[in-house]
Amino acid sequence: xxxxxxxxxxxxxxxxxxxxxxxxxxxxxxxxxxxxxxxxxxxxxxxxxxxxxxxxxxxxxxxxxxxxxxxxxxxxxxxxxxxxxxxxxxxxxxxxxxxxxxxxxxxxxxxxxxxxxxxxxxxxxxxxxxxxxxxxxxxxxxxxxxxxxxxxxxxxxxxxxxxxxxxxxxxxxxxxxxxxxxxxxxxxxxxxxxxxxxxxxxxxxxxxxxxxxxxxxxxxxxxxxxxxxxxxxxxxxxxxxxxxxxxxxxxxxxxxxxxxxxxxxxxxxxxxxxxxxxxxxxxxxxxxxxxxxxxxxxxxxxxxxxxxxxxxxxxxxxxxxxxxxxxxxxxxxxxxxxxxxxxxxxxxxxxxxxxxxxxxxxxxxxxxxxxxxxxxxxxxxxxxxxxxxxxxxxxxxxxxxxxxxxxxxxxxxxxxxxxxxxxxxxxxxxxxxxxxxxxxxxxxxxxxxxxxxxxxxxxxxxxxxxxxxxxxxxxxxxxxxxxxxxxxxxxxxxxxxxxxxxxxxxxxxxxxxxxxxxxxxxxxxxxxxxxxxxxxxxxxxxxxxxxxxxxxxxxxxxxxxxxxxxxxxxxxxxxxxxxxxxxxxxxxxxxxxxxxxxxxxxxxxxxxxxxxxxxxxxxxxxxxxxxxxxxxxxxxxxxxxxxxxxxxxxxxxxxxxxxxxxxxxxxxxxxxxxxxxxxxxxxxxxxxxxxxxxxxxxxxxxxxxxxxxxxxxxxxxxxxxxxxxxxxxxxxxxxxxxxxxxxxxxxxxxxxxxxxxxxxxxxxxxxxxxxxxxxxxxxxxxxxxxxxxxxxxxxxxxxx
RNA sequence: GCGGGCGUGGCGGAAUUGGCAGACGCGCCAGACUUAGGAUCUGGUAUCUUUGAUGUGAAGGUUCAAGUCCUUUCGCCCGCACCA
Numbered sequence: 069x070x071x072x073x074x075x076x077x078x079x080x081x082x083x084x085x086x087x088x089x090x091x092x093x094x095x096x097x098x099x100x101x102x103x104x105x106x107x108x109x110x111x112x113x114x115x116x117x118x119x120x121x122x123x124x125x126x127x128x129x130x131x132x133x134x135x136x137x138x139x140x141x142x143x144x145x146x147x148x149x150x151x152x153x154x155x156x157x158x159x160x161x162x163x164x165x166x167x168x169x170x171x172x173x174x175x176x177x178x179x180x181x182x183x184x185x186x187x188x189x190x191x192x193x194x195x196x197x198x199x200x201x202x203x204x205x206x207x208x209x210x211x212x213x214x215x216x217x218x219x220x221x222x223x224x225x226x227x228x229x230x231x232x233x234x235x236x237x238x239x240x241x242x243x244x245x246x247x248x249x250x251x252x253x254x255x256x257x258x259x260x261x262x263x264x265x266x267x268x269x270x271x272x273x274x275x276x277x278x279x280x281x282x283x284x285x286x287x288x289x290x291x292x293x294x295x296x297x298x299x300x301x302x303x304x305x306x307x308x309x310x311x312x313x314x315x316x317x318x319x320x321x322x323x324x325x326x327x328x329x330x331x332x333x334x335x336x337x338x339x340x341x342x343x344x345x346x347x348x349x350x351x352x353x354x355x356x357x358x359x360x361x362x363x364x365x366x367x368x369x370x371x372x373x374x375x376x377x378x379x380x381x382x383x384x385x386x387x388x389x390x391x392x393x394x395x396x397x398x399x400x401x402x403x404x405x406x407x408x409x410x411x412x413x414x415x416x417x418x419x420x421x422x423x424x425x426x427x428x429x430x431x432x433x434x435x436x437x438x439x440x441x442x443x444x445x446x447x448x449x450x451x452x453x454x455x456x457x458x459x460x461x462x463x464x465x466x467x468x469x470x471x472x473x474x475x476x477x478x479x480x481x482x483x484x485x486x487x488x489x490x491x492x493x494x495x496x497x498x499x500x501x502x503x504x505x506x507x508x509x510x511x512x513x514x515x516x517x518x519x520x521x522x523x524x525x526x527x528x529x530x531x532x533x534x535x536x537x538x539x540x541x542x543x544x545x546x547x548x549x550x551x552x553x554x555x556x557x558x559x560x561x562x563x564x565x566x567x568x569x570x571x572x573x574x575x576x577x578x579x580x581x582x583x584x585x586x587x588x589x590x591x592x593x594x595x596x597x598x599x600x601x602x603x604x605x606x607x608x609x610x611x612x613x614x615x616x617x618x619x620x621x622x623x624x625x626x627x628x629x630x631x632x633x634x635x636x637x638x639x640x641x642x643x644x645x646x647x648x649x650x651x652x653x654x655x656x657x658x659x660x661x662x663x664x665x666x667x668x669x670x671x672x673x674x675x676x677x678x679x680x681x682x683x684x685x686x687x688x689x690x691x692x693x694x695x696x697x698x699x700x701x702x703x704x705x706x707x708x709x710x711x712x713x714x715x716x717x718x719x720x721x722x723x724x725x726x727x728x729x730x731x732x733x734x735x736x737x738x739x740x741x742x743x744x745x746x747x748x749x750x751x752x753x754x755x756x757x758x759x760x761x762x763x764x765x766x767x768x769x770x771x772x773x774x775x776x777x778x779x780x781x782x783x784x785x786x787x788x789x790x791x792x793x794x795x796x797x798x799x800x801x802x803x804x805x806x807x808x809x810x811x812x813x814x815x816x817x818x819x820x821x822x823x824x825x826x827x828x829x830x831x832x833x834x835x836x837x838x839x840x841x842x843x844x845x846x847x848x849x850x851x852x853x854x855x856x857x858x859x860x861x862x863x864x865x866x867x868x
Numbered sequence: 869g870c871g872g873g874c875g876u877g878g879c880g881g882a883a884u885u886g887g888c889a890g891a892c893g894c895g896c897c898a899g900a901c902u903u904a905g906g907a908u909c910u911g912g913u914a915u916c917u918u919u920g921a922u923g924u925g926a927a928g929g930u931u932c933a934a935g936u937c938c939u940u941u942c943g944c945c946c947g948c949a950c951c952a
Contacts, residue, residue, distance in 0.1 A: 239947090239948085281871095281873075281947085285871085285872080287871095288871065288948060289947090295952085311952080369950085393950095394950085395950045396952075397952090400952075401952060402952095406952080407952085412952070413950085414950050415952085417950090480951075602946080606947080606948090676880095682874090682881095683945085683946095684881085687893095689894050689895070690893065690894060693892095693894055694893080696908095697893085738880095738892080739881095739882065739883095739891085739892080741893090742892035744892095745892055746892065749892090752909095809888085810888085811887075811888035812888090813887085815932075816931095818888055855932090856887095856932055861884095861888085862888070862933080864932050864933060865932085
């Protein structure tokens with residue numbers, strides 16, 4: 069019997085929806101399970117196979133949890149603000165609102181066809197004014213708590229998208245949206261003070277169950293380092309030059325200093341700098357380099373010596389030259405460094421090029437040839453001589469120096485404050501008014517949401533200003549504080565704003581008096597399991613942990629960390645093993661697979677193709693294999709017979725239930741499916757099975773192939789929905805074989821296998837092994853030195 | 869450069885964490901049923917000089933026993949990257 073997947077899939081999807089069987093209950097005594105997947109950006113291209121893989125993991129786990137009796141919240145929404153929609157609107161003239169609605173409708177119907185068990189009654193849309201009202205509300209709360217500021221600094225700017233980007237959005241010097249080169253521009257922009265939460269974000273990682281590499285990546289991104297700030301007197305200036313170093317132990321090796329080209333002290337003392345023209349020329353040269361070029365590690369250092377100013381080394385009073393060079397960044401530390409060429413590779417390269425002294429202060433290397441960055445005994449260091457920077461910690465060094473009034477302990481982070489704005493239309497308006505008298509004034513909470521105005525032209529301004537700046541009726545307003553004429557902020561929030569708290573809104577999606585009801589938050593939070601892509605680890609995952617921790621600090625949410633557990637799925641590669649892309653023409657459309665093979669086959673194949681966390685190439689033949697398997701499964705209803713169950717088959721069934729139950733929890737879906745395939749092969753070999761064995765199998769496969777499972781469940785007269793039936797249990801006793809086949813090795817080489825009782829003693833096992841012909845033959849004339857029996861596994865006899 | 873990971877048949881991948889390497893699937897080979905097979909079913913399928921030997925990128929080592937642990941080395945992928 070061939071099953072008609074099109075009809076049965078439509079039939080069950082409709083029944084599930086009509087009866088609302090996947091709706092999470094709000095006031096329940098049941099144990100809760102909150103499963104979260106990263107909500108999609110509803111692009112015009114529709115659903116991608118990557119979406120299916122990203123959601124299928126927790127889909128299976130959520131379905132299993134429901135069958136285990138949990139109250140499951142497994143929602144999906146749409147992260148719909150963003151540039152692609154806006155660019156499409158610019159190109160076609162269709163309003164972003166319309167484009168978004170169309171795309172959401174398309175995505176929703178495609179998701180439903182896959183049979184995902186999302187609770188569609190809790191969908192959120194970040195572009196809905198009832199949603200972004202609360203995004204704005206959180207922004208104002210941050211403003212109120214001093215976490216929002218405006219600063220004119222060098223920012224990452226994408227000339228193609230005409231927007232300012234955060235550090236997270238310009239990794240590798242490329243725009244995260246269009247991949248063109250980022251340039252540095254001086255601009256007045258909004259920042260969120262995420263650095264204030266750096267330590268809290270680090271500490272929070274200790275209490276959560278994240279994949280180890282997710283944790284390490286976040287730790288590295290935050291990049292906390294401990295060191296010391298040291299002030300150097302400047303000959304020729306009446307202010308001190310402050311530097312940050314993680315190696316205060318090498319202070320006696322300092323032979324020069326380097327400033328970032330943008331360092332403000334240069335402008336303050338430009339009259340004293342006799343070669344200021346040269347300095348200006350070098351600055352101009354650096355300005356032309358992109359941030360990416362500038363951060364490339366290059367052996368060939370460039371720089372200019374500052375004539376007229378020199379530094380004084382605080383430990384020995386020596387006069388040392390000051391240089392500017394672009395290998396020092398204004399954005400990290402103080403924008404100035406003490407250079408120790410003997411023990412730092414970059415300083416070494418610079419000193420070699422400019423002919424500066426190299427003084428060894430740590431023994432262990434050969435400074436004639438290269439910088440020595442290792443540990444060792446300290447020399448040429450006056451009062452520090454005899455210390456060993458391996459034995460004595462950096463903290464000890466800082467202490468010794470501080471006693472002499474040199475430097476103080478300090479901490480630095482690689483993470484920078486979050487540039488929080490886009491000069492575009494399709495984003496949350498920033499609810500701030502600029503008033504001549506009162507400065508930056510937040511909109512009163514009761515005036516939220518601040519709606520996006522209806523406009524015709526979405527094109528951003530040439531000078532990088534928001535299209536909203538052209539709308540006078542929007543810009544001109546009254547100051548909420550003094551009532552005078554004022555101007556509204558025209559920047560909008562970046563893409564990541566709406567996604568920084570969306571999981572909270574699923575809990576209470578229609579609440580219009582607060583983010584979400586505190587009682588409901590208490591029941592549902594934290595998210596029990598969050599699955600998503602590795603690409604979000606240093607963006608969304610950091611941002612949303614920051615927002616959530618802030619909301620905790622102001623008492624809006626009941627738990628510190630939003631996500632108790634975080635896993636990640638691997639990419640699906642094209643059939644050629646390359647990353648799928650339109651230009652390579654290797655994209656597989658999941659909708660075609662659903663059309664040709666059905667949703668169950670698609671789901672099954674995506675989970676079977678390999679390790680869930682690893683990348684794996686698509687294979688059309690692999691899809692066919694899964695189709696074949698499901699055909700064989702569907703025919704099982706014809707094989708039901710009464711009478712006694714086959715004992716061997718029964719045992720395998722219980723082992724399979726145990727295996728699948730455990731594998732799902734570890735996201736080892738591929739081996740779970742392999743075990744079910746092996747079971748089906750065995751059933752075919754036996755030729756029949758009993759009704760209750762089939763019932764158990766149908767429930768077992770239900771999370772993977774739910775439509776087929778429902779159909780079979782109905783055929784065999786199961787009550788209600790298979791999706792809500794009890795998860796099959798296994799009998800531990802039946803998972804243990806009474807007799808086992810064990811391997812017999814002689815000197816580590818396999819010679820035979822023998823059947824013995826599972827609970828056999830070492831003596832009987834070894835005796836049984838020796839009784840084997842081949843073993844006896846191999847042992848003939850040899851002296852037995854050692855006999856090993858590993859229960860249920862192996863006998864190894866060592867003989868000479 | 870730093871951090872993380874990986875390397876197993878023709879292919880995707882398994883291996884109870886030190887205990888019979890290659891589960892399961894694909895592909896391939898043979899057979900059955902067929903007018904037909906790119907459908908279905910059954911059997912086979914690591915390699916070789918096949919009573920045996922050799923095999924998990926390479927070379928050493930620990931062990932009764934190594935894909936798994938240690939050392940060295942080669943190659944690939946991902947993240948960060950002149951972070952002072």
